Amino acid sequence: MSKSPRRPVAGLPDENTLIAFLREAGSAEKTDIARHFGLKGGERRALREMIRALEEAGKLGKRGRKGFSEVGALPAVGVADVVERDMDGELYVRLVEASTDAPRALLVPDNDKPGPAPGMGDRVLVKFTRTEDGWEARLIKTLDAGANKVLGVIRKSHKEVRVEPVDRRSKDVLLVPHAQAEGLRDGDLVLAAIEKGDQRYGPKRGKILEKIGHEGDARAASLIAIAAHNVPMGFSEAVEKEAEDQELPSLKGREDLRDLPLITIDPADARDHDDAVYAMRDEDPKNADGWIVWVAIADVAAYVRPNTNLDREARDKGNSTYFPDRVEPMLPERLSNGLCSLKEGENRACMAVRMVFDKDGRKTGHKFMRGLMRSQAKLSYEQAQAAIDGQTDDATGPIMAAILEPLWAAYRTMLKGRLKRSPLAIESPERRIRMNDQGQIISIEPRVSLEAHRLIEEMMIQANVCAAETLEQKKTPLLYRVHDAPSQEKLFNLGDFLQTIGKPWTKGEPATTKRFNKLLDETRGGDHAEVVNEVVLRSQMQAIYSAENVGHFGLNLDRYAHFTSPIRRYSDLIVHRGLIRALGLGKDGLSEREISELPAIAEQVTMTERRSMAAERAAMDRYMAAFLQERVGATFPGRITGVTRFGLFVRLDETGADGLVPVSTLGTEYFTHDDKSHALVGERSGARWTLGRTVEVRLKEATPITGGLVFEMLSDPAPRDPNAPAPRLGQRARGPGGGGFPKRGAGRPGGPKPSGGLKGVRKGKRR
Incomplete structure (x- = not known):
């Protein structure tokens, strides 16, 4: 409750006095009202009767479990649910x-606080304010973002309406x-x-917040x-x-770069x-065979x-x-596809850096400036590569001789x-989904890596360094x-795996890119090339944004x-904005407030980047499942890209789609x-399913709504590793955890008793 107004003379208030008090306080519980007016005994009973009568007369409304307020009013601070989104x-x-x-109240985010914005169904703590246009709710804190929300599909029958979740990991059917x-x-x-x-069994109850599509x-x-x-x-x-x-x-305040x-x-x-x-030879005799490279970037800070x-x-x-x-763009189209886009033949504001490289490719100097440029040509990667x-x-x-050849x-x-x-x-390797104008998938194909891609990448990297x-x-x-170096634990796990394929790796030696690249070079083109590439990738830390270097x-x-x-x-x-401030290039540079908020901004943009990556990956999975839905029953070559206790993940060569082969379908044992050798090992036969193996699978299920693919294994496992310890049967009942998944009577009543496993080997669990 907000700060109470000045205490009146003690005694039971009349209706107008009580409503005036609640209007100023925002809301209050009966005990707070009684305490404010100094009521005791019978006066408190009379207050309860007065509140009941005012509520029945439509003059007071409930606020929370015990609070009351003038009808149509809101407390100063309260817990609210996000319930509606308008056309804007x-x-x-x-x-x-x-x-x-x-x-209802319009939610006004507090942009001083980092973190994701609330969404439909979120519960928030807000500060309410009445304005000429109605009530506003300024966000104080998001309490349980998304914790009580389900994105799902309506399934109707004459008996009931269900919402089945689209997330394959969710079991919340509503x-x-x-x-x-x-x-x-x-x-x-x-x-x-x-x-x-309070329902403990059966589907949970839900309410529909909005239709998505x-x-x-x-x-x-x-x-x-x-x-x-x-x-x-x-x-x-x-x-x-x-x-x-x-x-x-x-x-004004810009270099004229339009002739560049x-x-x-x-x-x-x-x-x-x-x-x-743009690139040109350096005419400075002190830098023989050196180059000047220009990189010009859209000057978004001039508008935002x-x-x-x-x-x-x-x-x-x-x-x-x-x-x-x-695309869900960060900026409106007027900027992203208009004033900020460096369109061919049009004047555009830019931030440019002029970099100087010697004949050995070492950067010897650079200079930033704010400019006005005019692009001479708009090329695709394929166009530029074809020309070269x-x-x-x-x-x-x-432009071949004057621009493209010097660039290369x-x-x-x-x-x-x-x-x-x-x-x-x-x-x-990345995959690209090609779609027609109706949004139907035409093909899924690998993205070709061209020298033109690497040229632009290297020039951008150098500009970023500058x-x-x-x-x-x-x-x-x-x-x-x-991007931090791999942890010692990740390096030890990598060493354990490399030992299983006969590649030496000194665990105590520090990680360096040259060391990793030597390993990748030694295995490139061989039987283990893809799996080594995969485990090296998994050993890396994730890149983030940070105010500390x-x-x-x-x-x-x-x-x-x-x-x-x-x-x-x-x-x-x-x-x-930092460069504008540091180099005195304008009044729209980094502010003191932004400097103080840099750690929070770093957390925010790291979060949004991962949010986008997860959304993009989820969409790709669903589009691939939709593309393959008509090919259920077909067989495909692929490679095992993941080994878990519940099954094998296989990536198809043709589309790059990933799906699961459940361990329950792998055999009779x-x-x-x-986890050290990234393998599923048959407890009796010692047969092995290992990371990186090429296999053939049959597509059993494709579920576009969840993006799930289920495969049936058609290939045979690798034989027992002669260097592995012999399986010790009959121990599953004594060992911790469960085994794999039984089939054809194994582990069922009348079948063999569960046994433990090999020392140092993590168990799967029953489904």
């Missing part, structure tokens, strides 16, 4: 456990009232809340991923208006263009200024999220420095992109910051999980 994406809350008179499902079809995707209750929609996978991972969608009216009001900056023949090289379907590049609506929503989103059929390979077209032919010559010089640095050379170096030199705080292990760099993609990453916008 604005969220509304309603006080928990309040009577029907309690008004029963909802028929009345709530009026207007909904079987197969509709909905967001529902779990109702709190339909499972039959061609683009349902992206909609599910967006809703399931709380990826913010769209923009508020205020943000759209701010974006529409922006204009192209003038030359910068070009963009991007994916063929790219809608926004963050970066442009601190403490504006644009800035607040960009920070909340953290980054753009990419799906096969759509001798197949020019109308766009690449005229500069890159090949820079490559010398990269090879000396020896960044981690893990191969991580940004970190400049900010450190100017003693300006920044957001680093950091620990270096970037994977790139083998002492300092690194993201500078090159401010259209789609908020971290890069912060680095741009129990299988134990040997």
Whole structure:
């Protein structure tokens, strides 16, 4: 309860005095009212009768379990549920456990607090304020984001309406009232809340919060991923208006770079263009055979200024999220695909860095500036690569000698420095889903890695290094992109596995990228190449954003910051503002407040990046399951990419789709999980299913709504390892944990008794 108004003369108040007190206090419980007015004994009984009469007369409403308020009013602070989203994406809350008179309130996020924004069904602690336009609820804290929400599919019958979860890990099937499902079809995707209750058995009760789409929609996978991972969608009216009001900056305070023949090289379907590049020979006689490389990046900071609506929503989103059929951008289209996109032949504001490299690819100097540029050409990676390979077209032919050939010559010089640095050379193949205009999948194919990709990557990496170096030199705080070295535990696990395939690995030796690359080079092209690549990848830590620098292990760099993609990453916008502040390039640089918030911003953008990665991965899984649904029963070659106690994960060669072979289908014996050798081992036969093995599988199930694939193994396991200890049967009952999964009577009544397992081998558990 808020601070009570001045105490009146003791005694039972009249109705107007009581309502006036509640109006000022916001809400109060009976005991608080009695204490305020100094009531005792019979006066308290009279107060209860007065409150009951006012409630029945429609003058007071319940607030919480014991509180009361004037009808249509809200307390100063309260716990509320997010119950509604309007056409503009604005969220509304309603006080928990309040009577029907309690008004809804517009949720106003507190952008000073890091963390994800609340979503439908979340429970929040808020501060209520009455305004001319109605009630507002300013967020204090999110209490249980998503904990009581289920994203699912409506399943109707004449008896009941169920919401079946789309998350294959969830078991929360909800029963909802028929009345709530009026207007909904079987197969509709909905967001529902779990109702709190005392039922201990059977399905939980739920209420429908909003309809998301339909499972039959061609683009349902992206909609599910967006809703399931709380990826913010769209923009508020205020943000759209701010974006529409922006204009192209003038030359004031900028270098005129419009005569510099910068070009963009991007994916063929790219809608926004963050970066442009150009290279020329260095005419300085002291730098013979050296190169000058320009990288120009969209000057997003000129439009998205601190403490504006644009800035607040960009920070909340953290980054753009990419799906096969759509993009949820960090900035409105007016900026992301308009003023900030470095379009061919149009003036654009930019932040540019001029870098100098010697003949050995070592960077000897750099300089940042704010400029106005005009892209000379917009090329795709495939176009640029084809031109270098001798197949020019109308766009690449005229610029071949003046722009493309110098770019490649500069890159090949820079490559010398990269090879000396020896960044981690893990191969991580990606897949691309091709769709038609109706959202139907045409094909799933591997992304081809071209030299054009690596050229742009290396030039962006060097520009990022320059940004970190400049900010450190100017003693300006920044957001680093950091990647810590693998932990000792991960290195020991890697060593245990390599021992099983006969590759030496000294566990106590420090991890270096050169050491990893030597291992990858020695196995490349051999039988174990893919599995070694996989286990080396799994041994690495995840890269994060941080206000403190620990270096970037994977790139083998002492300092690194993201500078090159401010259209789609908020971290890069912060680095741009830091450079503006450090170099005196304008009044829209990093503020003192932002500097104090850098640790919180680092946590926020790390969280949003992982949120987007999870959503993108989930959408890919669902699209792949939809693509393969018509091929249930077909056989496919693949490779074992994961070994767990409950089964084998197999990745198909054709599509890159991952699915599960349940351990219960692998044979007639129990299988134990040997985590050191990444293998399932038959307890009687010693037959082994090992990580990296090529196998043939049959597709048994494909469930697009969850993204799940189930395979049947058609290949035979590897024979017993002669160097492994002999199996010790008859111990399962004495050992901790369960074995694999029984089949054909094994472990059932009348069958053999469960036994323990091999020493040092982790057990599976019964399904």
